[in-house]
Amino acid sequence: MPISPQDPALLANLAQLERKVLWLATWMVHNANHLREKADGLKVGGHQASSASLATIMTALYFHVLRPQDRVAVKPHASPIFHAIQYLFGRQNLERLQNFRGYKGAQSYPSRTKDIPEVDFSTGSVGMGVAQTLFSSLAQDYVKAHGWAQDWPEGRMIALLGDAEMDEGNIHEALLEGWKHGLRNTWWIIDYNRQSLDAVIREGLYARFEALFGAFGWDVVVLKYGSLLEAAFKEPGGESLRAWIDQCPNQLYSALTFQGGAAWRKRLLDDIGDQGAVTALIERRSDAELARLMTNLAGHDLPSLLDAFGRIDHDRPVVFIAYTIKGFGLPLAGHKDNHAGLLTPPQVEGFRDAMQVPPGEEWSKYAGLDAAPADIEAFLEAVPFRQSIEQRRRQAARIPVPAALPLPRQPEMSTQQAFGLIINELGRSDAALAERIVTTSPDVTVSTNLGAWVNRRGLFAKQAMADLFKKERIPSTFTWDFSPRGQHMELGIAEMNLFTMLSALGLSHSTFGERLLPIGTLYDPFICRGLDALNYACYQDARFIVVATPSGLALAPEGGAHQSIATPLIGMAQDGLATFEPAYADELAVILRFAFDYLQRDGDGEPDEHSWLRDETGGSVYLRLSTRSIEQPSRTMDEELARGIIDGAYWLRPPGPNTEIVVAYSGVMAPEAIEAVGMMAEDRRDVALLAVTSADRLNAGWSAAQRARERGLLHARSHIERLFATLPRHCGIVSVQDGHPAGLGWLGAVAGHRQRALGVEHFGQTGTIQDLFRHYGLDAQAIIAAAAALNPGRPMRYLKAVV
Numbered sequence: 078m079p080i081s082p083q084d085p086a087l088l089a090n091l092a093q094l095e096r097k098v099l100w101l102a103t104w105m106v107h108n109a110n111h112l113r114e115k116a117d118g119l120k121v122g123g124h125q126a127s128s129a130s131l132a133t134i135m136t137a138l139y140f141h142v143l144r145p146q147d148r149v150a151v152k153p154h155a156s157p158i159f160h161a162i163q164y165l166f167g168r169q170n171l172e173r174l175q176n177f178r179g180y181k182g183a184q185s186y187p188s189r190t191k192d193i194p195e196v197d198f199s200t201g202s203v204g205m206g207v208a209q210t211l212f213s214s215l216a217q218d219y220v221k222a223h224g225w226a227q228d229w230p231e232g233r234m235i236a237l238l239g240d241a242e243m244d245e246g247n248i249h250e251a252l253l254e255g256w257k258h259g260l261r262n263t264w265w266i267i268d269y270n271r272q273s274l275d276a277v278i279r280e281g282l283y284a285r286f287e288a289l290f291g292a293f294g295w296d297v298v299v300l301k302y303g304s305l306l307e308a309a310f311k312e313p314g315g316e317s318l319r320a321w322i323d324q325c326p327n328q329l330y331s332a333l334t335f336q337g338g339a340a341w342r343k344r345l346l347d348d349i350g351d352q353g354a355v356t357a358l359i360e361r362r363s364d365a366e367l368a369r370l371m372t373n374l375a376g377h378d379l380p381s382l383l384d385a386f387g388r389i390d391h392d393r394p395v396v397f398i399a400y401t402i403k404g405f406g407l408p409l410a411g412h413k414d415n416h417a418g419l420l421t422p423p424q425v426e427g428f429r430d431a432m433q434v435p436p437g438e439e440w441s442k443y444a445g446l447d448a449a450p451a452d453i454e455a456f457l458e459a460v461p462f463r464q465s466i467e468q469r470r471r472q473a474a475r476i477p478v479p480a481a482l483p484l485p486r487q488p489e490m491s492t493q494q495a496f497g498l499i500i501n502e503l504g505r506s507d508a509a510l511a512e513r514i515v516t517t518s519p520d521v522t523v524s525t526n527l528g529a530w531v532n533r534r535g536l537f538a539k540q541a542m543a544d545l546f547k548k549e550r551i552p553s554t555f556t557w558d559f560s561p562r563g564q565h566m567e568l569g570i571a572e573m574n575l576f577t578m579l580s581a582l583g584l585s586h587s588t589f590g591e592r593l594l595p596i597g598t599l600y601d602p603f604i605c606r607g608l609d610a611l612n613y614a615c616y617q618d619a620r621f622i623v624v625a626t627p628s629g630l631a632l633a634p635e636g637g638a639h640q641s642i643a644t645p646l647i648g649m650a651q652d653g654l655a656t657f658e659p660a661y662a663d664e665l666a667v668i669l670r671f672a673f674d675y676l677q678r679d680g681d682g683e684p685d686e687h688s689w690l691r692d693e694t695g696g697s698v699y700l701r702l703s704t705r706s707i708e709q710p711s712r713t714m715d716e717e718l719a720r721g722i723i724d725g726a727y728w729l730r731p732p733g734p735n736t737e738i739v740v741a742y743s744g745v746m747a748p749e750a751i752e753a754v755g756m757m758a759e760d761r762r763d764v765a766l767l768a769v770t771s772a773d774r775l776n777a778g779w780s781a782a783q784r785a786r787e788r789g790l791l792h793a794r795s796h797i798e799r800l801f802a803t804l805p806r807h808c809g810i811v812s813v814q815d816g817h818p819a820g821l822g823w824l825g826a827v828a829g830h831r832q833r834a835l836g837v838e839h840f841g842q843t844g845t846i847q848d849l850f851r852h853y854g855l856d857a858q859a860i861i862a863a864a865a866a867l868n869p870g871r872p873m874r875y876l877k878a879v880v
């Protein structure tokens with residue numbers, strides 16, 4: 078890319094746009110603050126100063142450096158600058174700017190799903206967007222190596238991040254993983270304003286950043302002094318000035334920036350005034366010029382930025398440590414309390430005058446600019462970022478999903494085992510579905526039963542690498558061959574990385590126009606370790622399947638540190654994620670088939686009139702599986718059963734007109750529930766047994782149907798309401814789940830039945846499954862005792878006396 082930092086016309090245009098962008102962003106925040114304060118007394122924090130510090134860098138990027146194929150994660154608080162830039166491009170409308178942070182207005186933090194398509198990656202939870210760019214670059218390599226997206230040029234994945242954002246551990250986890258995979262095409266631009274939310278950051282941090290990135294093979298570019306300062310250093314006495322700045326503590330620098338020209342002069346003359354060259358250098362400048370010079374850091378200097386970006390002529394990852402000033406150009410520049418700072422109305426007026434924007438023309442795209450509107454428009458038209466802008470969100474065709482997946486048949490099996498068998502069977506196929514599956518796992522590939530699939534499809538690496546054990550003919554169950562055609566992305570033990578990888582792979586259809594069907598496996602309890610990244614992936618509407626196994630107390634001898642309790646509730650509460658907890662292999666086959674299709678849906682948000690779920694919008698899927706081997710039913714899968722499994726529940730033993738007890742179970746509690754129902758049958762009438770395959774979907778459908786009725790759609794009935802429609806009023810429900818009881822604890826409220834919810838409320842421990850189910854009150858005896866208490870009647874003959 079020919080960059081001509083010396084090109085005066087280019088620089089003049091960019092300088093104009095930088096001013097405009099800074100003004101619009103400032104006005105947007107001021108306006109939002111005014112509106113919000115009127116509405117509910119809430120002030121807008123965090124945007125004014127934090128946004129200003131990136132104004133120059135984002136001007137250089139969006140108006141000159143970015144290419145249509147590049148993808149960017151913008152630091153959350155730079156949202157106003159981002160929206161202002163898109164407004165100038167004609168891609169963001171005025172109403173949304175005027176309603177920044179308001180209902181349906183431009184979002185406080187750039188959002189892929191709630192803002193315009195120019196938001197490539199959402200940000201908000203600091204650190205997440207940064208890692209997303211790294212994994213997106215790995216996803217791009219994966220797509221290209223498989224021979225896809227050949228007509229789409231490789232893009233750079235760019236993150237604009239705050240210096241304090243670097244404290245987030247997930248960034249460091251990502252760095253390590255990126256190094257292992259030979260990361261390319263990734264730029265991270267650190268807004269080194271030496272301020273966080275609370276304070277001024279530690280001295281000398283940039284040197285740690287330099288060493289850190291250097292250690293991982295990144296090109297490190299430190300952008301410290303702007304062109305004015307560089308020129309001043311060449312004047313007589315300039316070297317003393319450079320030495321003074323280099324030693325100036327961050328706090329003092331910030332304070333002087335805030336105080337302005339006179340303060341700079343006094344301090345500099347006190348410290349290095351020599352009545353000779355240095356004094357002359359200082360005295361040659363007015364207060365305003367001196368302030369301009371002393372704050373001319375490279376991050377606010379267009380020629381330096383254009384030069385630095387233009388010099389990158391390789392695809393290795395690059396970190397730019399760009400010195401900036403938080404609040405640059407605004408009266409609160411440099412003040413340590415400025416993160417939540419806002420300009421007062423007189424300050425805004427003063428700033429508007431300085432920007433030469435007449436009152437009433439605050440939202441104008443051209444007011445205050447030297448160039449004629451037609452010239453600015455012509456410049457904007459030609460900006461590379463704006464070319465083929467409609468392709469920013471790419472599309473990919475759906476991969477056909479067969480009517481049924483292979484069904485493993487064994488008399489006894491665990492859901493984890495069944496998962497391994499189904500995936501392995503799919504691996505034999507050369508159908509598009511098998512080609513597009515990409516698996517990934519944080520060092521638990523084999524222990525989550527993906528081993529056979531990996532043997533078959535291989536691991537992904539840009540360079541082929543054979544399994545040495547195999548070459549040396551040492552017997553091993555697993556072949557660990559790497560190649561560019563491999564379909565498993567091996568990860569180190571970092572669950573944050575797993576979910577960020579899924580987020581990147583799961584957006585491939587939109588980022589690169591190539592559909593992937595990502596499946597990530599991990600141990601269920603460690604979902605919590607990556608939870609924010611999972612939430613982030615869902616918020617971005619990435620599409621993937623999480624297979625979490627083993628789970629719950631059923632992991633018996635592994636003990637309390639590995640037994641998950643809260644995950645069923647996470648699955649229910651996580652938006653964008655449909656959670657299933659099947660008991661049997663045939664259920665899992667139906668669910669997985671559904672998942673491959675569900676992943677690819679992109680319809681409108683209208684609820685389905687049968688389940689009342691918004692199924693056409695699609696989403697990601699979480700499967701909570703187990704290593705507990707249980708006896709499999711011999712049955713044929715018919716359409717009704719399959720539908721029930723997908724909608725969330727079906728009767729294993731339907732209720733009768735006199736049903737007194739319903740036992741509802743999820744997942745591995747099937748044997749205990751079946752046993753209890755059998756034992757109660759002699760003493761209670763028509764004991765019914767409900768298999769719950771997805772408490773999440775069942776519950777969501779119930780809420781949606783209630784909402785629909787409240788809106789006048791009186792016929793709306795959810796799946797669970799239909800299942801419970803004939804239950805006699807007096808019957809009791811005992812639910813049982815290997816997880817927190819609240820997961821199923823709402824069933825009684827559906828049609829007004831008394832309920833006892835059994836589950837796990839305290840940390841687990843080691844033991845046999847039977848020991849633990851007895852101890853935590855999940856075994857058949859506990860179910861019977863709960864039923865007897867709910868529905869006193871005749872004594873239950875199989876209920877042992879409690880000793």
Ligand SMILES: Cc1ncc(C[n+]2csc(CCOP(=O)(O)OP(=O)(O)O)c2C)c(N)n1
Pocket residue numbers: 126127130153154201202203238239240241242243268270272273274275403
């Ligand atoms: C995970 C997370 N924790 C906390 C916050 C609240 N927060 C927002 S910005 C910020 C400080 C940012 O400092 P820095 O990254 O240096 O940004 P800048 O100085 O450019 O505003 C904090 C703590 C957040 N958004 N996300």
Ligand SMILES: [Mg+2]
Pocket residue numbers: 239240241268269270271272273
């Ligand atoms: Mg900062």
